[in-house]
Amino acid sequence: MFKISEFSKLSQVPAKTLRFYDQLELLKPAYTDQQSGYRYYKSEQLLQLHRILAFKDLGFTLEQIKQLLKENVSNAEIRGMLRLKQAELHSLIQSEMERLGRIEARLGCIERQSDGRLRHELVVKKVEPLLVATLKETTSRASIPGLFEEIDEFLRKNGVAPTVPHMVMWHACPECESSIELEIACPVPRELSNTSRFQTKVLPEMTVATVTHISRPDEDTPVSIELGSWIEGNGYRISPELPSREIYLSPQENDKLRYVTESQMPILALG
Structure with a gap:
């Protein structure tokens, strides 16, 4: 087994994050020394950690990831959740593109104003x-x-x-x-x-x-x-x-x- 510092180095995940995942019961150490409090991890836990990181990269919250791992959700259910996340991100991108357009238009208005200010917001x-x-x-x-x-x-x-x-x-x-x-x-x-x-x-x-x-x-x-x-x-x-x-x-x-x-x-x- 690996000490938390070693597992952190092996996985490229900060020890602080691993402790936080432990508190959330998202990724529990394979063994915790009751006297010293030291955490120890097995190499197989890298698979679970990488799955957590993959879900996090896709935009799922830690609470959602916890449920995904606990309930052993099927690929079909994961596919449905990803479709929802995809639609959510498309909507967000569209909203931000519209915001960008408003910013660019506002900059254009400011540049056209002789005193550099808009009369109204x-x-x-x-x-x-x-x-x-x-x-x-x-x-x-x-x-x-x-x-x-x-x-x-x-x-x-x-x-x-x-x-x-x-x-x-x-x-x-x-x-x-x-x-x-x-x-x-x-x-x-x-x-x-x-x-x-x-x-x-x-x-x-x-x-x-x-x-x-x-x-x-x-x-x-x-x-x-x-x-x-x-x-x-x-x-x-x-x-x-x-x-x-x-x-x-x-x-x-x-x-x-x-x-x-x-x-x-x-x-x-x-x-």
Whole structure:
């Protein structure tokens, strides 16, 4: 038998790692001296150690490897696990390639900026489904604050305390002066009775390019140009089926007409 130092040298695995594997009961020594605590290994244990290292190299956790060795898993079962790991790695690679593309696009934007800075930080995120009360109307941007008040009054009448954020969903022509088709929405904790004016519905899950900035709901915001440029430069396209959103998160303390605003553009990956 070999002392742990000798087995470490033979296997090219640090003695510290071998002790850790012993603690996990992943690779127990063939013999442990009860008085000195010295660990001793047999040469046949190299096969088990190399199998552990092979599974670890394939991305399995030590706990998964422990189960694989303990249960004497069949080749068919190992093949299935490897297929899952393969799919997981393909997904990770795709995600990281998209991240790399965003980094390269951001570098390009910085290099094009005269002062070397971006005006806003743009990110991609997934928006979860959301239950909201809505009010849809074709109107002008100037009427949005009044529509906020109208939907707040509807919520109060239904026993729901109105809170920020308010949301505006742009269905058509957000740049038009008097013919904007928009929808005001507020999150609600439960379904409310629909009327000819108000509806309760669940907004769908979607992936968005988003930017946070300061704006007034009754004034145009300039960030759409930045969003469009970013989407184009990062290998996405705008979803034709979902409206863009502006979420008015909180009013500023020194100017209640201006809000911390999150602009969201629904996107699809090119492919």
